[in-house]
Amino acid sequence: MSETRECPACAMPTDAEAPECEVCGYEFPExxxxxxxxxxxxxxxxxxxxxxxxxxxxxxxx
Structure with missing residues (x-):
């Protein structure tokens, strides 16, 4: 089971290792x-x- 984090732009859960949100495309800061x-x-x-x-x-x- 992979870790998830909440996207600050759309509040949807996304993979913790993903560089951007799969739903809205928000780019997480490194x-x-x-x-x-x-x-x-x-x-x-x-x-x-x-x-x-x-x-x-x-x-x-x-």
Whole structure:
């Protein structure tokens, strides 16, 4: 039994591995595997700036 997913355009079930919906022709976007470099950059900037700022606002640093 193959896996199915719902088409966001017509709400009909379609094969999970199909590149497009068999009913309406909606092309499913290809998912990216893993974490992108932009995500790592955002996490790094959050640690570098946001965490110390929140700690200062909370009064942890004089």
């Amino acid at each position: 998912s990216k595997a893993g974490v992108t470099a932009m995500t790592w950059l955002f996490i790094g900037l959050m640690v570098l700036f946001a965490v110390p700022l929140l700690a200062w606002l909370a009064g942890w640093f004089g």
